[in-house]
Every structure is written in structure tokens, then in C-alpha cells.
Amino acid sequence: MQLTDSEFSRIVNHVKGRYGIDLSQKRVLITGRLENYLLRNGYQSYGEYISKVEKDPTGNEGKNLVNVLTTNHTYFMREFEHLEYLRKIILPWIREKEQNRGKDVRIWSAASSTGEEPYTIQMVLQDFFSMDKSWDTQILATDLSTKVLLKAKSGIYLGEQIAPLPDTWKKRYFKRINNEEFQVIPELRNKIVFKQFNLMDQITFKGLFHVVFLRNVMIYFDNETKRQLLDRIYQHTASGGYLFIGTTESIDKEATAFEYVQPSIYRKK
Ligand SMILES: C[S@@+](CC[C@H](N)C(=O)[O-])C[C@H]1O[C@@H](n2cnc3c(N)ncnc32)[C@H](O)[C@@H]1O
Known part of the structure; x- marks a missing residue:
């Protein structure tokens, strides 16, 4: 053809x-x-x-x-340094900020592909808030592709795909379903709301996010598209909130109101 x-x-x-x-x-x-x-x-x-x-x-x-x-390649524990930053710096900040309010953690995985990213984030949250179950740690995960979202919702992965995860997480959060596959347990799956969303559209999700993961998706967008997208995300980020992009990506200073923290990590003042 x-x-x-x-x-x-x-x-x-x-x-x-x-x-x-x-x-x-x-x-x-x-x-x-x-x-x-x-x-x-x-x-x-x-x-x-x-x-x-x-x-x-x-x-x-x-x-x-x-x-x-669409190119949907992703994997568990990708860009592990972000998860460490989340655990050490951002979650203590959220705890401090929301302790006496709704105890609501608001995180958005904005190009979640087949789910490895939001599930890993959720495992970090579970560890961090294990002492106090009254926190609402449900997070939002969106992608353009309905095909990857179906896979993400099922939470089914091959043994080799979950191999990078620590053994404690594998044991705690997965159930073997056959010789080759494991499924994320319902208690963890329920803590992620998967939705189809085109990043070109107006953001209509309610409330402001403490953290947005926008990793390895802007590579496909031109500069003007990126600038407008970052602007929309900025409007939906809480003050003091964070933005993660892929570690091989960068944002022009002029293209965003987010403040540079360190490579691939930005913050709203
Ligand atoms: C390479 S994956 C990145 C997955 C994950 N964030 C990571 O870093 O491993 C890129 C994802 O962006 C999604 N995507 C591409 N264009 C999009 C758009 N306009 N709106 C929402 N998602 C989009 C693709 O469907 C794909 O699943």
C-alpha cells in the first residue's frame, strides 16, 4: 500500500x-x-x-x-529519582499542608499509559501514609489512548514487567493469576481513577493538584503546544505544587511560569 x-x-x-x-x-x-x-x-x-x-x-x-x-512505552520504577523526591520532599510537604484540612492527596499522572506510573506512585503513597488510614490517597491517571487505559485498569502484568519492583511491593500489591501474569490487588486498583483525557483539551478536573506527572509525553508536542499545555497545568496546580517531566526532557524558562527546582522537577510558587 x-x-x-x-x-x-x-x-x-x-x-x-x-x-x-x-x-x-x-x-x-x-x-x-x-x-x-x-x-x-x-x-x-x-x-x-x-x-x-x-x-x-x-x-x-x-x-x-x-x-x-501513539508510543506507549513505560515501565515500573521508571525515573526512580522522582519517586524518591516524592517520598522525601513532597509527601512531607503535603502532610504538613493538608493535615488539618481534608487530608486529601491530589496527584495526577497525566500520560499514564499502561498504568505502571500511577501504580508505582500509589505504592509510594501507601507506604508513606500507612500509619494514618484517614488520608484520601486516590489519584487520577489519564491518557489519550483507550487501548492503554484498558490495560492499565486491568492491572495485569507479566512477571518480567513487575520484576523491577521491590519484593515487598510485589508480595503486598500483586496476586499471581496464572503461570505468567500477576494482577494488582483491587485495594490498590481502587485508589486510581483512570480516565481518557486529551492533553490538548481544557482541564475540567475539579480542585488543584499537589503534583502532576507529565513525563515522556511532551516530546511529541511543538513549542507552542507545550507552552499552552504547561499554562493550563499551572492553572490547575496548587501553590507550592510540583510538576515532573521526563528526565530527558526540558522546558524553556520563558515557556512556563513554573519555577525550576532541579532537572525535570518544577514547582509553582
Ligand atoms: C511514552 S508514554 C509515557 C508513559 C509514562 N508517563 C512514562 O513516563 O513512563 C506517552 C503516553 O502519552 C500519551 N499521549 C500522547 N499524546 C497525548 C495527548 N495529546 N493527551 C494525552 N495523552 C497523550 C500516549 O498515549 C502514551 O501513552
Whole structure:
């Protein structure tokens, strides 16, 4: 199946316009991932497919496109230094701040992919607040792709995927379900609200977040898209709240009102 220049531009424009993801340098990725999907689903050409996506009022074809084209690679304990920073610096700050208020911890994993990130964050929270069960540690985890969210909600992982976790966490928070797979126990799964959310949209979640994890997702966005997204997140962060980005990412000083704390960690004054 041939991808013409005009079909390529239409796909790039659609994905950039709707989801902020810039695939203009990713022609090989598009053909590599989409060709099989098109053949399996009986499309004769990329043109026929992109017309369907552009016209589909339900948005379902668009969802499938996102499921096929997004890069969802993640793993347990990724960027461990952030979890340490959370445990040592941020959670004591939240405890101090919220002790005499709602005892509500407000954390958002904003590109949560298949769930490894929010589950690991939740394990850190469980350890930290183990002495006082009256804290509400439920957190929000969102992603654009419905496919990864389904996987995240199921909480089912291969033994090799949970291998990086400390043994105590593996024992405490997972149940073996067959020879190869383990499932996160319901008590921990219930402490994460998984929702589909496009980071290009207005943020309508209630209340302000103490911490936002926005890790390894802005790599797909251009500078203006990043600037606007950071601005929306800033508006929804509590004063003194923190933002984590991926350790290989950076933000231009001029692009954000967040204050630089150390590489990949920012704070709202
Ligand atoms: C590489 S994963 C990062 C997962 C995790 N945060 C980590 O650092 O390991 C990037 C995720 O961003 C999601 N994503 C891409 N564009 C998005 C958008 N516009 N809105 C919400 N999520 C998006 C993808 O679906 C993918 O699951």
C-alpha cells in the first residue's frame, strides 16, 4: 500500500490538530504501524482511511488511529529519582499542608499509559501514609489512548514487567493469576481513577493538584503546544505544587511560569 505525500500530510495535520502529536518526521512510523491495521480492516488506501477518520462523527476511527500511532512505552520504577523526591520532599510537604484540612492527596499522572506510573506512585503513597488510614490517597491517571487505559485498569502484568519492583511491593500489591501474569490487588486498583483525557483539551478536573506527572509525553508536542499545555497545568496546580517531566526532557524558562527546582522537577510558587 502506497502512502502519497498528500495522504501523509492529511494524517499529520489531523493528528497534530487534534492531539498535538507531531508526526511530520515520522513517515516510516506511520506506514509501519498503520499499513497492517488498514489491511486487516479492509481499507484499499490510506486516502480512504483518512477520509473516514476526518468524517467520522463518533470519533471512533480517530480513537483507533490514536491507539495505533501513539508510543506507549513505560515501565515500573521508571525515573526512580522522582519517586524518591516524592517520598522525601513532597509527601512531607503535603502532610504538613493538608493535615488539618481534608487530608486529601491530589496527584495526577497525566500520560499514564499502561498504568505502571500511577501504580508505582500509589505504592509510594501507601507506604508513606500507612500509619494514618484517614488520608484520601486516590489519584487520577489519564491518557489519550483507550487501548492503554484498558490495560492499565486491568492491572495485569507479566512477571518480567513487575520484576523491577521491590519484593515487598510485589508480595503486598500483586496476586499471581496464572503461570505468567500477576494482577494488582483491587485495594490498590481502587485508589486510581483512570480516565481518557486529551492533553490538548481544557482541564475540567475539579480542585488543584499537589503534583502532576507529565513525563515522556511532551516530546511529541511543538513549542507552542507545550507552552499552552504547561499554562493550563499551572492553572490547575496548587501553590507550592510540583510538576515532573521526563528526565530527558526540558522546558524553556520563558515557556512556563513554573519555577525550576532541579532537572525535570518544577514547582509553582
Ligand atoms: C511514552 S508514554 C509515557 C508513559 C509514562 N508517563 C512514562 O513516563 O513512563 C506517552 C503516553 O502519552 C500519551 N499521549 C500522547 N499524546 C497525548 C495527548 N495529546 N493527551 C494525552 N495523552 C497523550 C500516549 O498515549 C502514551 O501513552
